[in-house]
Amino acid sequence: MxxxxxxxxxxxxxxxxxxxxxxxxxxxxxxxxxxxxxxxxxxxAKLVQRKMNLLKDEKQQEFNVGIVSVDDRREISLLGHFLYTKFDKLDFIAILNKLNNNVSLRTNKNIDLSEIAKLNFNGGGHPSSAGCDLDIFMDKLNISFRKGREDVSVTVFAPFDCINNCEFCTSKKEYKKGLPNIENIKKSISMLNKKGFKSFVFTGGEPFADLEILKDLINLIDKDKIVYINTTLPKHKILDTINYINTENRIKGISLSRHDGVILDDLAEDYYLNDIKKDIRINSVLTNSTNITNIIERFSRFKNVLINFRADYRYMADSNLKILDGIGLDLFNNSCYKMIYSGGSDICQDFEFIRLTDGLKVRYHKGLESSSFEVGNTIIYYDLIIKPNGEVYYDWDDKDLGIKSLLR
CATH class of the missing domain: 1.10.1220 (Arc Repressor Mutant)
Structure with a gap:
């Protein structure tokens, strides 16, 4: 008013x-x-705790610092108050603002942040509220990055959400955060392409919701690189979509979401799979009601198809990641199947089986809802993620601490 x-x-x-x-x-x-x-x-929920050796009264002292990253200056003082109250064992809070390239420091302890900001980061301010340059702060934080695997891929969230509402979908929330920014997505793809990343995965949402925009995004990637697409394969323009999949040399395969008991009228019929000339992975999330026989019998008649059962990310943890359970245990105890491979990393595990009667391959995949982990001040990352806002992260939960140094 x-x-x-x-x-x-x-x-x-x-x-x-x-x-x-x-x-x-x-x-x-x-x-x-x-x-x-x-x-x-x-x-x-995204706060990261770090120990920092900083100058105070001209002497080095160790501080416990809580670090968060924000995209704007919304209510920084209230946010700082909320965080140092909630995490009351921390010495101070550092709020990183990527848009303004600065850091806001906040505390309710008997610490003079203006002195710390001046002596360590060429900043200044007040005893309980100070600030400094983001790059200077990050250099002092001394974070390093290491690839978790040689072929680190780039996962790109498609600009458009899908119309489905599968209960186990962990990506739906990404499209509730605001309108996708296609221009930012393009800039990030171009930048990571120039950095030498060789594999790109388009996920969603639904990459084929707008075929022309998807073409524009893929055209930003060098022709000798690899593209995979996670899709529900909607009916809309299905013939044009299949023609593009077959003729675009960068596309090596698609991961097709098909879940037992989830019947959606807007999806292309199964018989269209016969027309796709690239590798197809049927991606089926396991629920309490999943009938694995239904899925296997439904798709085993198609050539070049790998059936991939996936444990629900929401129920995965370090403690059960590498345990053979669920569908994997069922197949292992089935005389018709033989396990031919098991292996993975700190964030995922695969168990692959072959059906003895006809050589059909079935995979059981278990993965954490995470693409990085930390050892001391080293961040080990397996993927980079371009979210719908076009920003680049090294984990699915919007982690970007020190990512500027990774992308230099």
Missing amino acids: GSIDFIKSIIEKITNNKELFSEEENIKIDLKTKSRIDYFDEIG
């Missing part, structure tokens, strides 16, 4: 001994407060 009108209305209410806010206004305030707390909780 504007500050002047607001002040007038409050004075009028106080003067006449009225309630300051109506029931409707109180509801709006409650909703705003909940929205703010939800936002703060979301940021707090």
Whole structure:
């Protein structure tokens, strides 16, 4: 309502001994407060704790620092207050702002942040609230990166969400954060292509929701590089889609989502798989009601198809990642199948079986909802992710701590 009108209305209410806010206004305030707390909780879930040796009173001292990254300056002071209250054992909070290339330092401890910012980061401010340059802070943080595998791939979230709502989908939330930024996605693809990354995976959402935009994105990638596409293969323009898959040399294969019990009218019929000349992986997430026989019998009649059963990311942890259970254990105990491979990494594990009667291959994949882990100040990463906003992260939960140094 504007500050002047607001002040007038409050004075009028106080003067006449009225309630300051109506029931409707109180509801709006409650909703705003909940929205703010939800936002703060979301940021707090990504907080990273680090020990930093910094100058204080001209002497080196170790500090426990909580670090978070934000994309704007929304309510920095309130966010800082929320974080140092919630993480009260930390000495101070560092809020990294990528857009402004600066860091906001906040504390409720008896620490002079203005001195720390000046002595260590060429910054300044007040005892409980200071700031500095982002690059200087990151250099002092001394984070290093190491590839978890030689063929680190780039996963690109398609600009468009799919119309399906599978209960186990962990990507749906990405499209609720705001409108996708196609130009930023293009810039990030071009940058990572020039950096020498050789494998790109387009996921979603639905990459084939807009075939022309997908073509534009793939054309930014060198012709000698590899592209895979995770898709539901929608009916819309299915013949054009299949023709593009078959004729675009960069596309080496597709991962086709088909889950037992999930019947969606907008998906292309199975018989179209006969027309696809590239490798096809049937990607089927396991649920409590999954009938593996249904999936195997449904797709075993197609050539160049690998059936890939995937454990639900939501129930994976370090403790059960490399254990043969579920579908894998069922197949291992089945005299019709023989396990021919098992192996993986710190973030995923594959078990591959072959059906003895006809050589059909079936894979059981277990993976964490993570693409990196940390050892001391070293971040070991397996993939880079371009989210719908076009930003580059080294993990699915929007981790980007020090990513500028990784991409230099």
